[in-house]
Amino acid sequence: MIPQKSKARAAYNDAAFRMLGTMLTLKRVLDVKTPFDFCNALYSGRMVFLGEGNLSFAYAVASRLGGRASRVIATTFEEGAVHDDETQANATKLRSLGAKVRFGVDAGRCDSEFLLGSVDLAVFQFPNVGSRRPLFRRNPNHILVKRFLKSVRNVLSKNGRVAITVVNSSHYDGAFAMDEVAAKSGFEKPVAHPFIMEDFSGYSYRKTKLDGKPAIENDDEFVTFVFKPKVLRS
Numbered sequence: 018m019i020p021q022k023s024k025a026r027a028a029y030n031d032a033a034f035r036m037l038g039t040m041l042t043l044k045r046v047l048d049v050k051t052p053f054d055f056c057n058a059l060y061s062g063r064m065v066f067l068g069e070g071n072l073s074f075a076y077a078v079a080s081r082l083g084g085r086a087s088r089v090i091a092t093t094f095e096e097g098a099v100h101d102d103e104t105q106a107n108a109t110k111l112r113s114l115g116a117k118v119r120f121g122v123d124a125g126r127c128d129s130e131f132l133l134g135s136v137d138l139a140v141f142q143f144p145n146v147g148s149r150r151p152l153f154r155r156n157p158n159h160i161l162v163k164r165f166l167k168s169v170r171n172v173l174s175k176n177g178r179v180a181i182t183v184v185n186s187s188h189y190d191g192a193f194a195m196d197e198v199a200a201k202s203g204f205e206k207p208v209a210h211p212f213i214m215e216d217f218s219g220y221s222y223r224k225t226k227l228d229g230k231p232a233i234e235n236d237d238e239f240v241t242f243v244f245k246p247k248v249l250r251s
């Protein structure tokens with residue numbers, strides 16, 4: 018006869034296993050197999066980068082754009098004075114391609130930073146406020162993305178889109194709630210593409226300062242959510 022305690026443990030293990038299964042399946046199922054083509058999303062307007070950390074992603078993309086690199090505006094949240102040598106060097110390299118670099122830009126205030134209707138692609142890689150304290154009872158990163166989408170919507174061009182890359186895990190999917198945030202900010206359900214870090218030579222992900230835990234592990238998968246504004250019908 019199986020002792021009561023062992024039965025309870027087996028039941029607990031079963032429940033834990035089922036919960037793990039649910040968590041594993043909760044990560045975002047990709048809508049397409051191909052990574053998002055950042056360079057192809059530039060038409061005649063601007064490509065803007067928000068929350069760039071050390072500017073290495075903006076530089077990796079801009080260096081593939083040839084003459085169109087002059088239409089890049091790369092921004093960091095932090096003011097220029099706090100940036101280290103690597104970031105300053107990337108700023109210099111971006112400027113030498115003809116791109117613009119701006120410091121101290123809040124992604125939630127895009128409408129006061131960029132011209133109305135001027136942005137073909139707005140990019141925010143791994144948005145993270147570096148705090149877990151809820152804001153309005155929501156994860157603060159959900160609020161950051163919502164502020165970003167609401168403000169950037171006004172400056173998008175006719176074919177303008179927004180690309181946001183995050184870790185693809187049940188934890189992040191729950192925290193960001195991208196479909197919900199899109200619906201509340203006037204966007205269609207975002208299309209989920211795989212993001213392959215190694216495709217961008219020189220890109221060195223920078224974690225948010227003050228955020229105790231590294232947000233990225235070696236075996237993490239990443240997903241780029243591509244948002245298109247809903248067309249208003251009269």
Ligand SMILES: C[S@@+](CC[C@H](N)C(=O)[O-])C[C@H]1O[C@@H](n2cnc3c(N)ncnc32)[C@H](O)[C@@H]1O
Binds near residue numbers: 068071142143223224
């Ligand atoms: C995890 S880091 C990623 C940095 C960079 N995008 C990368 O991929 O290496 C998150 C970034 O979000 C920025 N951030 C936080 N709040 C922001 C805001 N309101 N507007 C713009 N950037 C913000 C931080 O300064 C930090 O650089």
